Amino acid sequence: MRSTPPTTEWQLTGLTRRVSGWLAAAIGLGGLAAVLFVWQLSTLAQLVDSLTFKGQGLSTLRGEFLKTFLLCAASLSLQWVADMAGTHAGLRISTAVQQDGIAHIFKAGPVGCATQATGQLVTTLTESTAALTPYFAQYLPRAAMMVILPLLILGVTLHLDSWSFIVLLCTGPLVPVFMALVGYSAQAIMDRQWVNLVIMGASFLDNLTGLRTLRLFAQTQSSAARMAAQTEAHRSATFAVMRVAFLTSAVLEFFASLSIALVAVLFGARLLHGTVDFRSAFLVLLLAPEYFMPLRAFSASYHAKQNATAAAKRLSALFALPTTIQPRANKPERQNKVQATLLTCAPFSVAYQGATPQLSSLETRFQVGGLSILSGESGAGKTTFLRATLGFLPLPEGSLKFYDAKGQSLPPDTCRMAWLPQKPLMVFGSIAQNLRLAAPTASQMQLEKACAQADILEFINSLPDGFNTFIGDRGSLLSGGQLKRLALARALLGNPDVLCLDEPTANLDAQSAGHIIQTLLHCAKTRIVIAATHDARLSAHAAQIMLVENGQIFPLSAEQKVAS
Known part of the structure; x- marks a missing residue:
């Protein structure tokens, strides 16, 4: 049986260190896929400009078509491998924490585990460990991509058009700021949701175990009513989290749409006056939605971080149980x-x-x-x-x-x-x-x-x-x-x-x-x-x-x- 790491290792930062290699691979491959994707859009803009305004035929642009196709295939392939690496990191953490949790329960023994309800331990080992997978598989890689791809697009936009660069630079940071403000209150709601889930799991197991006693004292109906109330409390907490998620998405969509519309209006006016070329305008308009795409993905997975934070608290409480016995072989030989x-x-x-x-x-x-x-x-x-x-x-x-x-x-x-x-x-x-x-x-x-x-x-x-x-x-x-x-x-x-x-x-x-x-x-x-x-x-x-x-x-x- 493996030795259990110190209690501090069960914080999210400690768990991240345990799969840092897989996360680094996911982020590195995702960054390379982002570079190829921007290169692909640049090639596509050049191809459209050549066909539309330079009068070149399809036969003369076969190389550009092939190049665009290969860049698209390479970008998608690298992103798929990056997603698999992140998923593998999440599954490894979830499985390892569950195994370590079971090992720690055996080390704590019946005396050490007496302070926690059986249902609470079961919920922690199942729901809490499962909540860690999306955090490492989705949240952390998307958080990294929220930095890598926007910076890459800002660099290309600065080279093409300074006005578009200023618009994107001013509107982009507003999204994380408002998301942080909304997420601050969402974490408290998520903590309440986990508490309701633990109470509900422990109560359900206790009711099943004591069903004979409840029936003897004619308390089955009141017990069912309490379970219904706990279920309703968990449902309400879940919907509260979902409302916050929808609010976060609405804030993101508002600023993204406003920014893209402003860039489009500026380019439209300047194209009419002939102060900007079509290729640059078309490429920036292709890049502007992608500038906010990592923010959208990050927003969709932000609840995974809230889930994981609440789950880490439950896991820390489990691994804080005192170890009262030392493991030994089941059948010692003499x-x-x-x-x-x-x-x-x-x-x-x-x-x-x-x-x-x-x-x-x-x-x-x-x-x-x-x-x-x-x-x-x-x-x-x-x-x-x-x-x-x-x-x-x-x-x-x-x-x-x-x-x-x-x-x-x-x-x-x-x-x-x-x-x-x-x-x-x-x-x-x-x-x-x-x-x-x-x-x-x-x-x-x-x-x-x-x-x-x-x-x-x-x-x-x-x-x-x-x-x-x-x-x-x-x-x-x-x-x-x-x-x-x-x-x-x-x-x-x-x-x-x-x-x-x-x-x-x-x-x-x-x-x-x-x-x-x-x-x-x-x-x-x-x-x-x-x-x-x-x-x-x-x-x-x-x-x-x-x-x-x-x-x-x-x-x-x-x-x-x-x-x-």
Whole structure:
């Protein structure tokens, strides 16, 4: 997984540097195409002048016709290649930013991403990254051409006619000035549009996730009304942006038409008095509309810059998420597949990003052979400790150390970890597909073995489709006990050295809780099992109980176990 650049690199200037070569090629080829285009118009003016006023026949001007055709073909070809280079730059940036965004989310982990709604992250990774493509493919090359072609035309016009040069020089700069004035207010509208889009995406996903709760409290109609209001707000913001775009185009067309008309009137009067030749007048009148053409193209793509600016703000917020975990291989390999049998936590502290330490301990030991229980009040730090053990939170002080049965130290990155949260996540798919999230290449025999260890194989075999049974969205077709045991089977499928569980028996009936307890006791014979729980039924089978209280972790004595 690639390293993520600093947060400042996600500003538009930083992103531009990443594709500067492609942009330079697009601008350079576009500039060369502009030179050939002006040369083509000059040849065309000479050809018309020769045919109309110099009495030359078509047969004597075959070379001029061929030259005009070749210049036109070369100009169009170079402009096409320049457009392809700009498009390639935009696509490269969009793809790279999306990949880096996904990589950063994995580095931030579940703790780092907890401050942003899932819908907001999805909208940022899709809509925001897509909004970058037009900025690099259209806006930047057109902004460069807005300088190159007008300057080239001004130079040719100055050589041909000073009055036309003065008219174009005075009217041309008025267009960017008025566009800047209009665009200043348009950026605020665009920012509001992006905020409405993010809110709408997050709300829609939340409504889908909590549809059962909304229906239970008879709030589906009010939820639909809120979604309709958010959609209307986004529609209004979009139309506001479009109104600004039309206003910008109207301003541009007004000044362009006024300038061209003024040049035409001046040339008409001077042609009548014989003070200017036809070729110069015809060429300037051909160049005058093209003088404003890059400004028109730039105006049409100006909204791409506003979109990209708003998108860059969302991306900066995403890449500002703290990185709480370090990426490692999905399936680390060890020599001789030695298993960790002891986990020690030397004097350590656990803290969330930028916060004071939430948890500390002198020394904690977890080993194979018995169930280890984390006990304490809600909010004492049990889940925080499990997150640190799994690598979701960094340890500002101290470290976790693993040892094999011979007492030899094992690298932490080679120790397999498994996690069973209080609310296990199941994807929409079959039982087998959900199990293979832990081991994509697992055979049917391995699936059955893991399910047998989790005491759910008999239930799966009783289903008409067995392991091919679909379990619905987030496992909605399973009961709480079945969902917990299926998640436990998925955790065991990876043959973990350390199995961490958060309230594994919460909200389960006595029979389902009993199945889970017996399964954990069986697992604890061959691996380290750490469970955070308030359940006295589970604590009664513990080999050791660690109390989490007042930011400290310490083992309970035998008398304290009995009292608890």
